[in-house]
Amino acid sequence: MSAPAVELVTVNVDGREVQVPKGTGMIETALAAGVEIPVFCYEPRLGPPVGACRMCLCEVEGMPKLQAACTLTAQDGMELRSAQTSAKAAEGQNAVLEFILLNHPLDCPDCDKGGECPLQDLTFRWGPSNTRMHFPKRTFEKPIPISPTISLDRERCILCYRCTRFSEGVSEDLQLVAAHRGAQSIITTFEEEPYRAHFSGNVTELCPVGALLPSTYRFRARPWEIDNTPTVCGLCPVGCNTWATTREGKVQRILSRNHPEVDDGWLCDKGRFTFDHLRAEDRLREPLVRVRRRGFEAVGYDDAVREVARGLREAGGSVAIAFSGGETVEQASALARLVRQGLGGDAAILPDDLDPAVDAFRAPLSAIRDAEICLVLGDEPVMERAPIVDLWLRAARRAGAEVVTVGPAGSVSTPPGSAAATSAELAGGGGSDELRDAGRRLREASRVAIVWSGDDHDSGRRAATLAASLGLGDGSGLYVLPRSPNGRGVAQAWYEAGEGRGFDPSGEEELGALIVSGDEAAYDPRVAQLAERARFVFATSMFTGDHTLWAHVVAPGTSYLERDGTVVNLEGRAQRQRRVVDPPHLDELELLARVGTELGVPIAPWAAEATVDDHAELAPRAQLEAPPEFAPAASTNGAGPGLELVVYRPLFSGPGVERVESLAFQRPAPEIELAHADAQARGIATGDTVTVGLNGSGRALRAAVRRKLRPGVARIAAEHADGLGSHVEVTKA
């Protein structure tokens, strides 16, 4: 791909000549000339500039009035004078700031933004030192909790519209809006309903004043008494780059840390607010060993290590590991080596097991935005599995890309579980007219993004075959969404530690020992079943749970904020997680190193020195070995009475989120999504209570009618689907 020729223009800013590509924004042009123009509302990531705050007023040669620099672009011969050299601009800017401060409460000593507030900083640097406002300032009720996680102070708001532009033009949730007009404008939600959206927390970072603040951070810390540690979120397979703010050894908030190829500086509410799980009441704090008839007993690490080593040694090589997929590569590698090299075991449950062929089509997530056409396959909503990917897809659509979604709620409607079959049809140029047309456009386009969000065990291989058959070249990318945050890294660590594939837990024979690594694995019903066949079970987990009934030794686990190590995200990018706070006990790696000593496997008790930069780069593409052949796709089980149930795993779920009270409102309501036609046939409207079940037994859920959902299909979040089969009958209660 050859870069298009760039036309350079010469612009004069405050007497300094600078050459920039034609069309560069004036704020950036001035910066290139070494001149800072202060701004509030300007934020290129929010789309086109709006010129709302007027802070960037400048004098432009040939224009009689002062201009908002943020709305101008560089043209050849332009002469711009900022407030630093133009008295007229300085006067204008001063007046603007005086106006902005007219009703601003100046409660900086009381305000959490104080010390890191653009309004405060710019007023100090550029603003008037006093006010001529003698009238009482406007007051509002405050703070208003616009959601359990965000507080709004309307007195401090300067109406820059950054937050509403985010809601409308980035996350597209359209929930936070500016109501009324002119001086009466206020930022609000509808009817005081909570701002409930996966990305709502970003408005607290966008707000240039103390109007929108995270409720969890109110009166918690001051900028001069905190530490910000660069790390990587460990809650979904995107791996957004973050800052973790700590004060006195406690995490107080999480902020985004812009990695332009991964997250573009956005962070979902799960990544932002889940940190409170560190302080959950039911955290395990010391190792527990089961004592016959007396239940569990807290023991020291020496006893625990001895007990674990004994149990594993007695297993005689019949050892399996159940991974969570959230472990660091170092942790997973330690476990894998312990079992494969130290004990001669060869079995693991891997949450993700992607075929390495996908790496032949590796590309940064940001390439989605530049695609001409995007294809999204699979039943699992992208927003629930890897939310940032959904933002990239929206950005692509806004930039003019066609986004084809194939699935039960897609623009091309297919039955549940048919991603594999559809991909085979697309690759072979078959299928419905709609699909054939889409396939043709995918072949014609030079920049394609394919997102695969399903749970088929061989989705990686199928996705790679599809990408190969569509001829995806440079500039195109394939993104198979793993189900766990570091599923790719864990699988890689497992395979590097020895020969052989993963493990099929469906057998019947007795197992010598089972290692349950982390809470996700401990919650997995398949793992619980496996544990019944194991003579010895060793579990690590942060929290108490059912597994504390069936494990023999339980060691306290750490959160991703409490350990050092490497994680591999869905792109295949290795990133570094840093220990932000110390865990209240040994971390897993230290414990495994001690077990390793007992079993004769040398394991380093810490992650190697950072081999990954703060902004990790993506490794080059792998070579595609002979494109894998297509196995015929298993036909989906479409037949059955009633509606076919699609169960998805919501983003706001899992052991961490479930322990954070302020995120309870984000968890899916007890609701079942129904297709329009099915709802009509049953006389059901959105909001009705319906009975969902089969053969008379059923439960009451709220109905949500969706026009996009395929008739014959109902969709439900996993936590409300417990005990429901693959097909259900839905009747109005």
Next chain:
Amino acid sequence: MPALHLAQDRYGWLPPEALREVAEALDLTPAYCYAVASFYDMYHLEPVGRYEIAVCTNVSCALAGAQDVLAAFERELGVQAGGTTEDGEFSLSSFECLGGCGWATVVAVNWRYREHVTAGDVPGIVAELRGGEGAGDDA
């Protein structure tokens, strides 16, 4: 916006349910519809009377005595600008430019204009509307 007008014609104003219905029909959110509806004075977020009387108080009309006209309406109807009479018959508002500067003061009754209105005309207008004639429900 036409959808909001349709909803307002149906309900007489825009209650939250109406905004929800418009949002669902257009695949938008109620918040977005509320933002639009609250921006424009011709959408009502509270119930209004059968007759909506809008008195232009912008520059031209103000120079021609619009404040007196408004005060006369307030006296005659017994409500302040922005209010609705207790019998639900009249809503009175002070309006920005109605675009009839040449015929100041302009008073719109259900968006049908009356021109060159003076304070002295007000009792007559109110009496006429109370009599139920010439209401202009078709506006």
